[in-house]
Amino acid sequence: MLCLSIVICAFAQNQSQGKVDIIKKTNGEEIKGKIIKITDAEVSFVYAGETAEYVIKKADISQIVHSSGRLENFSSMNMPASIRQADQITMIATPADHHNKIAIIPFTYLMDNQPGAAAIGLKAQQDAYSLLRQHSAGYSIIDPRTTNAALVQAGVTPEKMMGFTMKNLCDILGVEYIIDGTVSQNKGYSTSTTSSSEHTKVKREDDDKVKGISNNGSSFSNAAQRYDVSVSLQIYMDNNASIYNASHKAFLSSTDGSYNAPLEYLLKRCPLYRK
Secondary structure, three states: OHHHHHHHHHHHHHHHHHOOEEEEEOOOOEEEEEEEEEOOOEEEEEEOOOOOEEEEEHHHEEEEEOOOOOEEEOOHHHOOHHHHHOOOOOOOOOOHHHOOEEEEOOOEEEEOOEEOOHHHHHHHHHHHHHHHHHHOOOOEEOOHHHHHHHHHHOOOOOOOHHHOOHHHHHHHHOOOEEEEEEEEEEEEEEEEEEEEEEEEEEEEOOOOOEEEEEEEEEEEEEEEEEEEEEEEEEEEEOOOOEEEEEEEEOOOOEOOOOOHHHHHHHHHOOOOOOO
16 A cells, blocks of 8 residues: 555656646747746746746747646737837737738828928838838838828728727728828028128229229129028837837028938837837
8 A cells, every 4th residue: 555655646746746847939949847826918928848937028929828728818019018119020010911010001291390392201201111111121111102002992091090999090000000101390480691892893094094983783682591400200000009209400500401311310210110
């Protein structure tokens, strides 16, 4: 009886030790061990046969098979925006065909805080696309013409844009990320320049004596209006989460109201830009 009890205890212990938690990562790797703790953003575990505790981000986990047999599936769409932003390439979009796709919608253009010409908003959209497509490794960017056609066909006009959430727009365009921007131009100081010229004509007699002097003068003035320009940029995900929101003002005012410098500054610092 004593020997039988020892055998049964040993068998039960082996069975208990044989059951481990299995963590399946998004890159296909499997980790076997014992899960210690699960938080909103991380999972703490110990490798089988070891005692050191390790931590892995939930954004890197696709599924956990618990030792009890229970399956726990993970989706990055439920992660905080800060967690998703830290690992863009390996994130799982919902639905899958949205994954790593980007659309840039027409920019809003404001002149002295009033709605301005729509053509400038379309031009800023095209400029943002041209710059970002050269630095978008791992992403697919929808060209502006395709984006704008899909919006028109879905009835998303500039007047009705506010009636759609970013998730609605992502579903319409079939993308995971939407870039939205605003170009603001405000009248700054004016500059003026004045120039003058004078011409003197001397009339002489045949004996080389001065007969008369005439003066003709002219002046020219030129005035130029200078503009203060700033750009705001927002990036949203297909779950309505905002992962980037920043503004930048041109260092110097200009006469042509160019927005290229602040736009490039913001794009280079956004989470979708790749050097």
